[in-house]
Amino acid sequence: MPFYTTSRCVGELNRMCVDVCPVQCIHAEEGVDRMAFIDPGACIDCAACVPACPVSAIFAEADLPPAERSFIQVTALYFTDRAAARARVPATA
Numbered sequence: 001m002p003f004y005t006t007s008r009c010v011g012e013l014n015r016m017c018v019d020v021c022p023v024q025c026i027h028a029e030e031g032v033d034r035m036a037f038i039d040p041g042a043c044i045d046c047a048a049c050v051p052a053c054p055v056s057a058i059f060a061e062a063d064l065p066p067a068e069r070s071f072i073q074v075t076a077l078y079f080t081d082r083a084a085a086r087a088r089v090p091a092t093a
């Protein structure tokens with residue numbers, strides 16, 4: 001069961017999680033993406049990224065708050081159609 005980035009990452013995008021992921025499965029294109037995305041097919045569920053995130057934006061799928069569950073679909077879309085996924089990332093609060 002993979003981990004997901006959520007709304008607190010939008011606009012924050014400091015990449016602390018990217019640096020600790022042992023399988024480099026957290027992606028964010030410099031200057032284009034407004035949030036990072038975890039590749040659910042590559043994540044090995046190690047949880048190393050969770051404490052690394054300064055805004056607590058990363059959750060295991062089972063622990064996703066109801067309001068954040070839409071990021072499951074947005075994440076899946078990111079790894080098939082990045083432009084479509086970017087269009088679905090909400091505005092920064």
Ligand code: SF4
Pocket residue numbers: 003020021022023024025026038042043044045046047048049050
């Ligand atoms: S849980 Fe582990 S493998 Fe998955 S994104 Fe986080 S650091 Fe990477």
Ligand code: SF4
Pocket residue numbers: 005006008009010012013014015016017018035036052053054055056057058
């Ligand atoms: S550490 Fe948190 S805020 Fe920074 S890119 Fe990762 S999920 Fe986003």
